[in-house]
Amino acid sequence: MASWKYPQLDVDELKIAKAVIRDVPESIRDLYNVCKAIRGMYLNDAKDFLNRVLEEKEALPFWRYNKGASHKSNISAKWKIKAGRYPKKAIRQVLKVLENAEANATNKGLDVDKLIIRHIAAHKGITLQRYMPRAFGRATAKYRRTSNIEVILEEVE
Structure with missing residues (x-):
C-alpha cells in the first residue's frame, strides 16, 4: 500500500490532530x-x-459540479450562492472522519471546543471496473469510483 503524506503546515505538531479515510x-x-x-x-x-x-433544515451550497442543482431557499446568505443540494451519503462519511480526528485530538490532550478545521480535502481514490451483462452477449463497463478524505484539526487559543 502506498504511503500517505499530509500537506506541510507551519503549525506545531503538538497542537494538531490528523485523520484520513x-x-x-x-x-x-x-x-x-x-x-x-x-x-x-x-x-x-x-x-x-x-x-x-x-435533516434537510439547511441546504449545502454547491460551487462546483452544480449542473442541475436547483436554487434552495434555505441556503444561508453568507454563502452568496443559491444552488444547493443535500448530499447525505457524503456528509455521513465526512462526519465519520471528523469524529475520528476528534478522538485523535482528545487522545493527544487537546481541547475539543477550541479545534478548528485547518485543512480538509477530498481526493480521487481507486476506480474499480466491473462489467454488466447486456443483451446479445455484450457487456458494458461499470465504474465504481472511490475517494479519500483527509482532515487536520488545529487547537487555537
Missing part, C-alpha cells in the same frame, strides 16, 4: 463541496451544520 465509496463531486463548506469552521459548528443538512 481511504477508498470511501462516494463520488468526489459531493465530497468536494462538503469539504469546501466546512473548511475553516470550528469543529462543533461544522458538525452542527452538517447535521442540519442531514
Whole structure:
C-alpha cells in the first residue's frame, strides 16, 4: 500500500490532530463541496451544520459540479450562492472522519471546543471496473469510483 503524506503546515505538531479515510465509496463531486463548506469552521459548528443538512433544515451550497442543482431557499446568505443540494451519503462519511480526528485530538490532550478545521480535502481514490451483462452477449463497463478524505484539526487559543 502506498504511503500517505499530509500537506506541510507551519503549525506545531503538538497542537494538531490528523485523520484520513481511504477508498470511501462516494463520488468526489459531493465530497468536494462538503469539504469546501466546512473548511475553516470550528469543529462543533461544522458538525452542527452538517447535521442540519442531514435533516434537510439547511441546504449545502454547491460551487462546483452544480449542473442541475436547483436554487434552495434555505441556503444561508453568507454563502452568496443559491444552488444547493443535500448530499447525505457524503456528509455521513465526512462526519465519520471528523469524529475520528476528534478522538485523535482528545487522545493527544487537546481541547475539543477550541479545534478548528485547518485543512480538509477530498481526493480521487481507486476506480474499480466491473462489467454488466447486456443483451446479445455484450457487456458494458461499470465504474465504481472511490475517494479519500483527509482532515487536520488545529487547537487555537
